Amino acid sequence: MKKPLLQLALDSSGLETALLHASRVADHVDVIEAGTVLAFAQGMNAVRELRARYPSHRLVCDMKLLDAGEVLAAGAFSAGADWITVGAAAHIETISAAHRVATQMGGEVQIELFGHWTLEDARLWIRHGINQVIYHRSRDAQAAGVCWGEKDLTLMKALSDLGMRVSVTGGIVPDDVHLFREIDVQAFIAGRALTGDNGVQMAEAFHAAIERDWQE
């Protein structure tokens, strides 16, 4: 399986703070994400500013969009995003519309898994050309003490077996990386872990864990 990438999620509401966080650790990550908080606070200008500074990184706009797939996707891809996120609860027409625009503009759609989605939904998304999902331990669930567990891992494995590349997020740390060894992980996504004072060390610890656990 391909080695997972490391993704930096920028979730401050201020652009200056986000750019400062990015500048500290960008050389140590593969993917940069304009998080929902940043995107809503600053609009697509945040994506444009990140693209201007980081022309070679993969850039994600985490919209979790649920409607208006065509317009929202076009806005994000025009601003420089490579990938955008669509909420799992979106109507298949919304997902298709976003995917159509992504294909035209050289981007990709990632389905972010929230709420009562099923593997049947995942099969439908695949039939509509989607091959990336984000498995997400909600920030608020996490704060309430909900942990990674066997159920999460089994679902991720099932998605992976269907042909989905799975990005994993929600308070993940390098010591957790080995848990996902059997899954086709696209990226490990971390925010606060990478934007703190020890961000670079943390990024290197992620890469070391990935190297160790994904030896060919």
Place this chain on the structure above:
Amino acid sequence: MKKPLLQLALDSSGLETALLHASRVADHVDVIEAGTVLAFAQGMNAVRELRARYPSHRLVCDMKLLDAGEVLAAGAFSAGADWITVGAAAHIETISAAHRVATQMGGEVQIELFGHWTLEDARLWIRHGINQVIYHRSRDAQAAGVCWGEKDLTLMKALSDLGMRVSVTGGIVPDDVHLFREIDVQAFIAGRALTGDNGVQMAEAFHAAIERDWQE
């Protein structure tokens, strides 16, 4: 039942266009909404600009948020929103966090119904203090020819009977208003119908239909 309000959804990506649309018809609507397209394109600046121009209207920020309830809610209420929307697929902790901030800041949360939600979910939301939902015929579903039907109306009535005020959106026209007579409608939400050349006439047609069908 209380008379439904009329809500203008602003869904252009340009701020100038949105403000122009608002200026044409604001005197004829009760609620102004910064739609997801506008909010993502321009960030919370769009909400601030609308609040500055329309201090007395009820102002909605249609975020359809799915995570980071506290931070996103605080951003929108600080910018001047009265109501924000949260996607039905959000974790209950996210909904609670957004509702807590709303209560502190004098606002309200509306749950926007997308995906596989159930009436059991609705009961859970009510137990957590939510009393507004948005019943939404997706823009993309609509474009694909999916129409209002008995199933929609039955579900809306069930939500209404649970104690939810229901806002209705998705290509609604004045001739449809009577369909919702048995439902506790908070607002009829229209976008392009009210931002076109005949926006004022259309708004007045909505009000006339509401007056006719909601006689006390």
